[in-house]
Amino acid sequence: MTELEADTAARVQRPRPLSPHLQVYKMSLTFVMSGFHRVTGFVLYFGIVLVAWWLIAAASGPNAYANFEWFMGSLIGRLVLFGYTWGLIHHTLGGVRHLIWDTLHGFEPAEREFLALATIVGSISLTLIVWVVGYLAMGGPR
Amino acid sequence: MKENPMRTPMRRVRGLGAAHSGPGDFWHQRVTSVAGIPLTIALFVIVIALLGRSHAAVVQILASPIVAIVMLLFIINIAYHMWIGMQEIIIDYVHDDTLKFSALMANTFFSFAIAFASSFAILKLSFGV
Numbered sequence: 046m047t048e049l050e051a052d053t054a055a056r057v058q059r060p061r062p063l064s065p066h067l068q069v070y071k072m073s074l075t076f077v078m079s080g081f082h083r084v085t086g087f088v089l090y091f092g093i094v095l096v097a098w099w100l101i102a103a104a105s106g107p108n109a110y111a112n113f114e115w116f117m118g119s120l121i122g123r124l125v126l127f128g129y130t131w132g133l134i135h136h137t138l139g140g141v142r143h144l145i146w147d148t149l150h151g152f153e154p155a156e157r158e159f160l161a162l163a164t165i166v167g168s169i170s171l172t173l174i175v176w177v178v179g180y181l182a183m184g185g186p187r
Numbered sequence: 188m189k190e191n192p193m194r195t196p197m198r199r200v201r202g203l204g205a206a207h208s209g210p211g212d213f214w215h216q217r218v219t220s221v222a223g224i225p226l227t228i229a230l231f232v233i234v235i236a237l238l239g240r241s242h243a244a245v246v247q248i249l250a251s252p253i254v255a256i257v258m259l260l261f262i263i264n265i266a267y268h269m270w271i272g273m274q275e276i277i278i279d280y281v282h283d284d285t286l287k288f289s290a291l292m293a294n295t296f297f298s299f300a301i302a303f304a305s306s307f308a309i310l311k312l313s314f315g316v
Contacts, residue, residue, distance in 0.1 A: 086276075089269070100249070103245050103249055107243075133227060141224070144221065175231060179234075182236070
């Protein structure tokens with residue numbers, strides 16, 4: 046075995062250095078909002094089934110649409126839809142935050158904190174507004 | 188002979204280099220996210236306008252060209268966006284090759300199924316068959 050081969054073998058044996066992961070970082074709002082963006086994206090991926098179901102049910106006929114309406118009208122259905130509404134709005138606002146960063150703006154400490162806070166406060170407020178408007182459009186809660 | 192520490196033999200980096208297709212996904216994700224903003228707002232408007240209406244009324248509104256076109260754009264845009272997004276998540280967290288390529292394939296199947304099934308439903312409503 047040449048010196049080079051022995052060196053290579055030793056390198057292969059040695060465990061590779063690992064970069065630190067989530068647990069070493071201090072909790073911060075920007076950190077949590079970063080995680081929320083990925084998690085909401087992941088959940089929305091499956092949530093799109095609701096939209097597909099809605100469209101397919103409408104195209105299938107009154108019975109299929111009645112089943113969809115029954116589920117959405119149930120407590121579970123409303124909770125799922127409320128979660129989907131918030132996830133969609135939060136991910137959209139988080140996306141706007143990323144688009145601002147893409148222009149190389151908003152990286153100063155105060156700006157970062159403001160954008161993170163605006164994302165969560167904005168998503169919760171807009172979700173509540175959308176639901177209030179939705180219930181008003183239906184003529185009150187049913 | 189002392190090895191040059193600056194050398195990076197191909198065999199050492201094999202499989203760990205760039206795939207050279209990253210910037211394309213990055214850019215497409217930005218394009219679909221920008222398009223997603225007005226389309227998501229439009230989705231909220233359409234859904235709120237349809238809340239509590241009868242099936243016949245919902246069908247009539249969804250079948251109108253402007254609503255149908257917006258819904259088609261929304262679903263195709265979001266299907267592409269979620270396809271890239273999930274691919275990024277899989278590549279980040281799934282390191283076993285069999286599992287990774289299975290997940291990537293399932294991601295493609297699911298995203299395309301959502302796009303095509305929803306588009307078919309919208310077109311069927313529009314053409315009123």
